[in-house]
Amino acid sequence: MPRTLRGLLAVLLVTALCASPAVAQAEPTPIDDPIPEKPTPSGLTLTLEEFASFPKTDTIPPPTDQRLVRWARINYLGELPDGSRRLYVNDLNGKLYFLDKSGGEPREYLDVGATFAPDFISGRGLGSGFGFAAFHPEFGGNGTFYTVHTEWGDALTTKTPDFPPQPGVRFHGVITEWTATDPKASTFSGTRREVLRLGFSGQIHGIQQIDFNPAARPGDQDYGLLYIAAGDGGRGVSSDDPQNLAVPYGKILRIDPSGTNGANGRYGIPAANPFAGRPGALGEIYAYGMRDPHRFSWDPGAGNRLFLGHIGEHAIEAIYDVGAGDNLGWSVREGSFLFNRADRCHLYTLPDNDAEFGYTYPVAAYDHDPPPGHSCTADSGHAVVGGFVYRGTKLPLLHGKYLFGDIVDGQVFFTVAAQMREQTGRRATIHKPRLVDAAGKQVTMQDLAGHTRVDLRFGRDAAGELYVLSKANGKIWKITKAQWTPPDVLPSLRDDLVAAYDFEHPVAGDPAKERDQGLSGTDITLVNGGAAMRVADRAYRGSTHALQTRQVEPATAGNDDWKAGIYGETGVPTLRAFNAVQGVTIMGWFKMQGTGPAPNSNTADPADFFNAIGLAGVLSGNSQGHDVRALLELITVNGELRVVALARRVDGSSSQTFAADRPWQEILQRDQWVFLAATFDFDTATMKLYRNGRPLAGFTTVAGDPWGVEGDPEPDVTSATDPRGIKIGGSYPQNTREQNPCECRMDGLMFLDRVASPGEVRAQYELMR
Known part of the structure; x- marks a missing residue:
């Protein structure tokens, strides 16, 4: 499906969900706070080690x-x-x-400024x-590379764009x-030759990046084609240049430097470009509708998507x-x-x-939040600087995360690349890692x-390792370590904590x-009860809220039970850590x-009860909302309800x-908080259960x-498929059926992609209690 059509379908879906039937079209209204949700602090900690320091340079002319x-x-x-x-590193x-490679x-290597x-x-x-x-991908053989620089003075009259x-x-x-x-x-x-020259009216938003x-x-x-991020020259706010397909300003261009059918005969227009051959449009244009396309990069690990x-x-x-x-608008x-x-003081709601x-529209965004007055x-x-999706091998906790930041104040952010999907109609959550x-x-x-x-910038080497740059002192740091440091989690478990829910962190908005x-950044939905399911209760030290799950109408067939989780028909990519x-x-x-088990609301027999009580589990890769890869629950075994670990x-x-072995009423005494753990070793085909850090005997x-x-x-290992989700307090987190509801409260839920040792389970319990 073409990208523009996918984007249109996403917007149509969001519009359909938000629109009310038979309502007259509403006028756009001003918005005081366009994006109320803010980047959220993360337990991911990045270590930055100084890598290189550059000599002092001065602008030409003095600024x-x-x-x-x-x-x-x-x-x-x-x-x-x-x-x-x-x-290689360039200095403006x-x-x-x-x-x-070691810094x-x-x-x-070359003084571009002196040359021109x-x-x-x-x-x-x-x-x-x-x-x-x-640098051309065949630089080692052909010695070819490309630069972009700005000129003024005599060039404005002696050279023609x-x-x-x-x-x-x-x-x-x-x-x-x-x-x-x-x-x-x-x-x-x-030797050198000029490939392309553009004329800008402003001293901002020129050609920001070129890359292969x-x-x-x-x-x-795409091989050997040069992408060019050309800004609007500052004229977008007063002209239609970014929307005008007859001019190159406010666009990403794509050219073939070895071709000859371009505007000046010194480059080529790829036949695959979306506007090649279209009357009235520049064939060089790859995408348009941009103010300042500052930094772009490709994610080589998942569809080679281009993030800007x-x-x-x-x-x-x-x-x-x-x-x-694509048209960014x-x-x-x-x-x-x-x-x-x-009205330069407000943005407005979209028209109907x-x-x-x-x-x-953006897959991730934050707003300026200027101070009062x-x-x-x-x-x-504020000004965003694009970065990279980490696909290196040395920092597994950073894998699949898009690292970027703010140029001015130097804040470093990340999102989960798998969540940055235009089709969802939702922006991905932005996280702020700790820096040490x-x-x-x-x-x-x-x-x-x-x-x-x-003046923050990012860099990447051929192995996918990431670097952070600052113009302020001309230094570069390499990200050498990524660790997980959330509160109340045993240090040895932090790097394997795929998902964790303490029910103290509602999603903003x-x-x-x-x-x-x-x-993983796998946010879950509190199904049917919503925010009311977040109740005041103290399960462990530092806890103030817990999750309430329950059956709402036992005698009525329906899907009104309170439960939590996430479901994706084709798998949940953020849960890929449980894949293989x-x-x-x-x-x-x-x-x-x-x-005990709740009345079975799917039958008319008042004497029929469900045979299980759902606690928490990871769904299989082909689950309909019930089948699991790993599950902690109560289930009827040989006619008796028991606490179990169940997996495929x-x-x-x-x-x-x-x-x-023990009766479930002894393990989960009514109205008492109990710390349960289940481990699943798929290589040795063993499972274990723990209560308050102590092993439970079983069979x-x-x-x-x-x-x-x-x-x-x-x-x-498990099947090489992404789990279809997480279920908490009952089955079918997509809410298509009521099954095995739990009249209970839960807190401090943790899902790890390895087997915790008995000592770690005990230490985690002692850490929290």
Whole structure:
């Protein structure tokens, strides 16, 4: 399905859900706080170790804007695609440096500023100067790379842009191709040629980034094509340039540097570009409707999606999932809101017919939240910098997370890439990890940069490892460790805590959802009861609220039971840690309030009762809402209700049950908080139960080898499918059926992707009680 159509369907769905039937179209209304939910503190802790420090440089000419007075205006770190393991860094003030893989002293490779003097300029506008470098994927053989820089002075009259310049042009953005005589050399020697020149009327929002898709391979449609993020030159707020397909401003362009059918004959227009051959439109355009497309990157691990950090005008700093032909809406939209040029102090609600336009909206965003009394038209001190989805191998806790931040104050954020889906019609949750230095001391980027204005940037090497840059002091730090440090969790368990719920963290703007305090970001829904299910109760030290689950109308067939969880028909990607895993642990606090299984509301027989009481479990990859991969519950075994651990290793195959010997009424004494744990070892085909940190004796109920682990020398794991969800307090978290409701309270629920040892279970209980 085309991206634009997918986006349209998503907007149609959201509109349909929000619209009231037979209601006249409402006028858009101003919004004081467009995004009330704020980035939430996370237990994920990132260690930043200093990697390199760059020499002081000065702008050309001396700046009139003090924000340009930086130690070194380093703008990006990447790795040469030649197998040499050399890294490169550009400084907006003109120099291109090479670094060894281990960091250390940077070496000047090329002085771009001196090459284009006296027209080269870096002292006017935050993005002016030598903005970016991109090395051809075959650099090791052809020695070819590309740079973008800004020019003024005589260039404005002696050199002609390749497209009509914006009115009152003040700067040129120039893309140059360089060919090194010896690609292995430590300093540049070779030739150059101009590829493309654009004329901008403002000193902001020029060409921000150029890059090649690192995941493209020879023969791929995208291989060797150069992406160009061209801003609106500051004119988007007063013109239709970003929406005008006849001009290149406010667009992402895609060109073939080796082609010749472009505007000037020095590059080519890929035939696969969405507007190639369309009358009145530039074939170079890949996507449009942008103000300041600042940084983009591809996620090589999941569909090779292109994520863009887009700097807003009034309030919205956004991340977009950009596809061919997408229209991000600027300057009639800012983020997912209506932009009104006549009212620069507000954004507005979308019109009722918004779906007709097919705009692409952010998959993650935050707003400026200026302080009281702040002028609505003044600089708010916020600007997003796009980053990268971590797909390296050294930091498994960071895997699948998109790391980005705010340029100005240096805040570092992350989202779960799997949640950044336009089709959901919802923005992904933004988290704030803790930062520590090499000594383990908690710090901010302002601390590390030594300045309140950090000028934050990110970099990535060929192995997928991530780096953080600051222009303030010209330093680069490498992220060397990712640890999980939530409160009340045993240190040895933190790195394996996939999901955790303490029922103290409602999702901002939606109290019927509970925010995951684990690593995966898998928020759950409080089904049927919503926020009322979050009740005042103290299960353990520091706890103030617990989850109430119950059957509402025992005598009435229906789906009104209070339960919690999440369900995805094709699997829940954030729960991928339970995909092909050797072990699982489920633990938490439970207070039983009922006396046994609830009446079966699915039959008319008043004497018919359910045969189980649901506590908490992870669904299988083909579950209809009931079948599980790992489950802690009470179930009837040989005619008696027992506390059990129940699991199946292979989707759709046989399950095994481990039942406690002791009567369930002794294990879960009524109206008393009890800490239960169940561990599932799929390689050794063993399960264990614990009460208040002590093992419970028990027995398996199925003879033989129902998990199919015998005779296989390799470690046995679960099916390589994403679980379809989590269920808490009953089955069917998608609320299609009432099954095994629990008259009880729960708190401190934890789901881990390994087997906790008996000592760890005991220590976790002692830590919390």
